[in-house]
Amino acid sequence: MSRANDSRQRMLISAATLMAQRGVGATGLREVAEHAGVSRGSISHHFPGGKAEMVGDAVRLAGSAAAATISDSKDVASAIDSICDIYRAALEHSDFRAACPVGALAAEAQDDPDLTAAAAGVFEEWRGRLVELIQAEGTADPVAAADLAIASVEGALLLCRVQRSVEPLEHVRDGLHRALA
Amino acid sequence: MSRANDSRQRMLISAATLMAQRGVGATGLREVAEHAGVSRGSISHHFPGGKAEMVGDAVRLAGSAAAATISDSKDVASAIDSICDIYRAALEHSDFRAACPVGALAAEAQDDPDLTAAAAGVFEEWRGRLVELIQAEGTADPVAAADLAIASVEGALLLCRVQRSVEPLEHVRDGLHRALA
């Protein structure tokens, strides 16, 4: 079971990575299998629900990792810095192809209620963590501030990808620091 | 040529609408043709470059329309209000399916340099218009402020879609008003 769990994890990471780069629809299961070093049959076995189940789990996994990064931060400013640093590194050493798998799902999965709910759940988790940090500083309307932070980072990733630069992300980071002070 | 130009326009609007809802990859040319009330052959005729050419033109058209909305505004605050109002209405009367075709393209078209450039061009146009408005008010670092505005609105659309609510967009609008004051 140990090896199996490892395969499953690898598939999910590969799926999240490829989804973040090419988008959900453009990411084929054959591609995920090859990237993860497993066969196509393994995917069917570990995810009986097919692609939808895999995509949902991948997004939840990636979302939880990011949520943990937020929670591990001492205050909002450092949380924003951590997230931006991670994405900046991912952008730079992927030739500006990497972005956020959750955002990719949110942009495409309008027809599948389960996947929509999965993306919404991740965003809600992030918002919850951020709200905790924000209201500890006494800022007014922490929910609005958290929404602004999540939205602007997600949007900045889109800008960075197409203009092949990390500038928008840095602009957003600086802007958020000022807005949340 | 008058009817032809009308068909072409209808196709582009349909393409932009469907792309904004389902994403670029998930939008089939048959679907676009049906939505626009034309046949599939017409698409091939008007867009010899195939789907890529059509998507690029659709995004540029939608982008220019939004850019005009920005330029028609007296100051940044009203520009943001106008854009947010438009997207809010689009979200509400499309059952939270509509979003931004440019953002959809930016999220998916990582492999096609031409389409990436098209999305980047639209974002750059928006930023240029916003910078004009912002620096007229003497705000420091207008480019950073414009990036924050574009990114947060694009991101807010993702949030609104998945949680089926216009709240994130309103939070972003309020936050931008404060940040740009």
Add this chain to the structure above:
DNA sequence: GAAGCGCTATGACTCGTGTCATAGCGCGGT
């Protein structure tokens, strides 16, 4: 050591896509 089973590998099938070629229509000009 042999059976049982979780896991993996591979092929076949269906469906929908983008693309192209060809045929049909309608309205201009001469």
Add this chain to the structure above:
DNA sequence: ACCGCGCTATGACACGAGTCATAGCGCTTC
């Protein structure tokens, strides 16, 4: 009246996707 041409309609084709069934492997357990 005829032809020419921009535009439209329809079918065929190749290709890749997701899904499923079946066969093969490896490790645990008795």
